[in-house]
Amino acid sequence: MSGRNLFLLATLLAAACASSGGGPKNTSGFLKDYSQLRHDTRYKSDYVWAKPDLDLRDYDRVLIDPVVVMPLKGPAAGELGPEALKKVADHFTKILKETIDPYYTLALRPGPNVLRVRVALTDVEKASGGKPGDPDYRVGGAAMEVEIVDAVTGERLTAAIDRIEGSQAGRDVPREWTHVEGAFVEWANRLLDYLDYYQDK
Secondary structure (H helix, E strand, O other), rough: OOOOOOOHHHOOOOHHHEEEOOOOOOOOOOOOOOOEEEEEEOOOEEEEEEOOOOOOOOOOOEEEEEEEEOOOOOOHOOOOOOHHHHHHHHHHHHHHHHHOOOOOOOOOOOOOOOEEEEEEEEEEEEOOOOOOOOOOEEEEEEEEEEEEEEOOOOEEEEEEEEEEEEOOOOOOOOOHHHHHHHHHHHHHHHHHHHHHHHOOO
């Protein structure tokens, strides 16, 4: 697994020492503690934290929880309804598992030496007018909250909040979220690069 490109790693889950400023203001409540997260000054909207001296070499399996929906409230909330947003979250779960599975053993349940990945989709935003199902309907981006914990103890190892503007990835998915597909694929690859980095330290 060594030698994979680690460029995407830095944009999702960077060391806390590279960050500054206070914690995020608009959150979903998915994460139990937001106080550790700091805005990464190298990027516009990432909030990140990693346990000091993090080393994942003792972990040999990855448990990916189903992505849940925790929509933000107020003006930051997206425009997809709860049912459509749940379908998008299920699709994101599928992408995460497809990306990680060729390189790591996916665990079916918590256990020793298992990393648990928890992800919440907090926003999906359309990019153009119209309603779901209309020919001109597009989603413009997505936001999520994520943390990786020890599957037995629940100890938080790293956490992040991120938003990516939508992009067309060309996969066979329902039209109303094709433009957010690129965000999901990018997040999944960032996760893979992150795991590789802390396995190969």
